[in-house]
Amino acid sequence: MKVALFAGGTGGTKLAHGFAMLGNQVELSVIANVGDDVAVHGLLVCPDIDALLYTLGGLIDAERGWGVVDDTHTAHAMFARYGEPTWFTVGDADLATHIHRTWRMAEGASLTDATAAMASALGVGARILPATDERHRTMVSTDDGELAFQEYFVRLRQQPEVRGVRFASAAGSRARATPAVLAAIATSQLVVIGPSNPIVSIGPILALDGVRTALESATGVRLAVSPIIAGQALKGPADRMLASMGHEVSAAGVARLYAGLVDRFVIDEADAALAPQIAALGMEPVVLPTVMRDDSARAGLAEALLAGIA
Amino acid sequence: MKVALFAGGTGGTKLAHGFAMLGNQVELSVIANVGDDVAVHGLLVCPDIDALLYTLGGLIDAERGWGVVDDTHTAHAMFARYGEPTWFTVGDADLATHIHRTWRMAEGASLTDATAAMASALGVGARILPATDERHRTMVSTDDGELAFQEYFVRLRQQPEVRGVRFASAAGSRARATPAVLAAIATSQLVVIGPSNPIVSIGPILALDGVRTALESATGVRLAVSPIIAGQALKGPADRMLASMGHEVSAAGVARLYAGLVDRFVIDEADAALAPQIAALGMEPVVLPTVMRDDSARAGLAEALLAGIA
Numbered sequence: 034m035k036v037a038l039f040a041g042g043t044g045g046t047k048l049a050h051g052f053a054m055l056g057n058q059v060e061l062s063v064i065a066n067v068g069d070d071v072a073v074h075g076l077l078v079c080p081d082i083d084a085l086l087y088t089l090g091g092l093i094d095a096e097r098g099w100g101v102v103d104d105t106h107t108a109h110a111m112f113a114r115y116g117e118p119t120w121f122t123v124g125d126a127d128l129a130t131h132i133h134r135t136w137r138m139a140e141g142a143s144l145t146d147a148t149a150a151m152a153s154a155l156g157v158g159a160r161i162l163p164a165t166d167e168r169h170r171t172m173v174s175t176d177d178g179e180l181a182f183q184e185y186f187v188r189l190r191q192q193p194e195v196r197g198v199r200f201a202s203a204a205g206s207r208a209r210a211t212p213a214v215l216a217a218i219a220t221s222q223l224v225v226i227g228p229s230n231p232i233v234s235i236g237p238i239l240a241l242d243g244v245r246t247a248l249e250s251a252t253g254v255r256l257a258v259s260p261i262i263a264g265q266a267l268k269g270p271a272d273r274m275l276a277s278m279g280h281e282v283s284a285a286g287v288a289r290l291y292a293g294l295v296d297r298f299v300i301d302e303a304d305a306a307l308a309p310q311i312a313a314l315g316m317e318p319v320v321l322p323t324v325m326r327d328d329s330a331r332a333g334l335a336e337a338l339l340a341g342i343a
Numbered sequence: 344m345k346v347a348l349f350a351g352g353t354g355g356t357k358l359a360h361g362f363a364m365l366g367n368q369v370e371l372s373v374i375a376n377v378g379d380d381v382a383v384h385g386l387l388v389c390p391d392i393d394a395l396l397y398t399l400g401g402l403i404d405a406e407r408g409w410g411v412v413d414d415t416h417t418a419h420a421m422f423a424r425y426g427e428p429t430w431f432t433v434g435d436a437d438l439a440t441h442i443h444r445t446w447r448m449a450e451g452a453s454l455t456d457a458t459a460a461m462a463s464a465l466g467v468g469a470r471i472l473p474a475t476d477e478r479h480r481t482m483v484s485t486d487d488g489e490l491a492f493q494e495y496f497v498r499l500r501q502q503p504e505v506r507g508v509r510f511a512s513a514a515g516s517r518a519r520a521t522p523a524v525l526a527a528i529a530t531s532q533l534v535v536i537g538p539s540n541p542i543v544s545i546g547p548i549l550a551l552d553g554v555r556t557a558l559e560s561a562t563g564v565r566l567a568v569s570p571i572i573a574g575q576a577l578k579g580p581a582d583r584m585l586a587s588m589g590h591e592v593s594a595a596g597v598a599r600l601y602a603g604l605v606d607r608f609v610i611d612e613a614d615a616a617l618a619p620q621i622a623a624l625g626m627e628p629v630v631l632p633t634v635m636r637d638d639s640a641r642a643g644l645a646e647a648l649l650a651g652i653a
Contacts, residue, residue, distance in 0.1 A: 075446030136385030
């Protein structure tokens, strides 16, 4: 079965891993957020793509949820000696990823091509599709002014309150989703919006030219999984961000953001009482255990999402 | 006293270190070979400049004579996973050097500017001057065809016999020495051609537009130190290369290559018998212990070269 999964950050990546663990029964395309991408030491760093590459390739530092397990940080110390900013820590193996990608792209490969080659090299069976090959960088408006995403997320450790988000593109025009992304949405029997931050992980994908239209006309079952459980994000600032941007901090608040885009909305068992609110938004509420504590919980959630899909 | 030193490879670098150890009495400009430069993983690697940076900055892996001491090789293993060629090993700290340089240059810095900033960051007091800021890559003709220098030197471990050398430049025209290099030659009281390979370390510098003329009109004392002692190179393929290119494999054979360019030619005590041959070439022979076994021998040789210079 063909599955397309919108993913960014920890939750989406874990669910991608869950689907990948189901093996040949699922032909998985992960549509990865690129709004977090950032140039570090002149190299293109794609945190969400890399988390997918490392997780699905079995290299992830599972404790941190990013980077390569047992990585060294020798280059980082040398960058410090050269007086480079060091607030964005890049391990040595991780650095090879950024160098390899940047080099391939300098030689003409698209981000999509480069990612496909790297996934293949790391033995990743799923397709990891950057949401766009164009420049599309998340900029957050805060009380401290507008910040590039990683300035907010890493350098300032998500301290400022987020009041708004926009996406900076190369030409000043709106970036387009890749043809591969639009095809994955159109041809999958199941399209899943992962349990990722709706504002800065899923939002950037939905903001791309072509994505909402593709979702609206998708023939597969469209489903979203709430990243908010009992009013809280399991990881990251999604809950605070929903609040500071004036949204309800609950699974229902997230569901409202996806109204018209999905047929089913999955809430955690802890939020079963919200089912009527979800139904009132025109979505079928599905109550499941959604906390992906370990590998078997990841695979279990993926399997549950497939239930009843032709 | 102002000293300009032509350097490439191990011998020239050790002598640079010797001059640097003399402290404030010497204002040292090292004119560094760039013919060995190579793009690795899309990054600009400058082996001779880096050996100078690391040696003068106290970071060199003294046992190997290149790279950073106690470096890790985590990125290298990751490059292998991505299917990149791995015959050119780059340590992780070393990688930071190449990234930093490549980035600065992508932002518009010349190689000279980038090198100066890096030397300063590493606490190097000497000026390290790339011989040229233009493309000037050593290509060696061998019985196996023409090879880029590092293909010959590293990948093929200097196995093929070298029959000739040429320098590939960007425009097909001859690369020019930088103004800083020409000024260092013109204004130094002592100009030293270090004990480096005359074909592939010093040769590329002498081949640059402006260098021979500058040397010919230099007002300081011009001196070369033989890299050949008792018919052998202490390290590297200089002896074999001299032979395969039809030169005499001796200090006198090297002196012949520098005829008209230097006033004094320093030979090792082991070669004292060659003094008359050197004199016959129109150079003053100087017999000294030239083997730089340890730091004090490096400083001792540098000090001896300064003897009698105003």
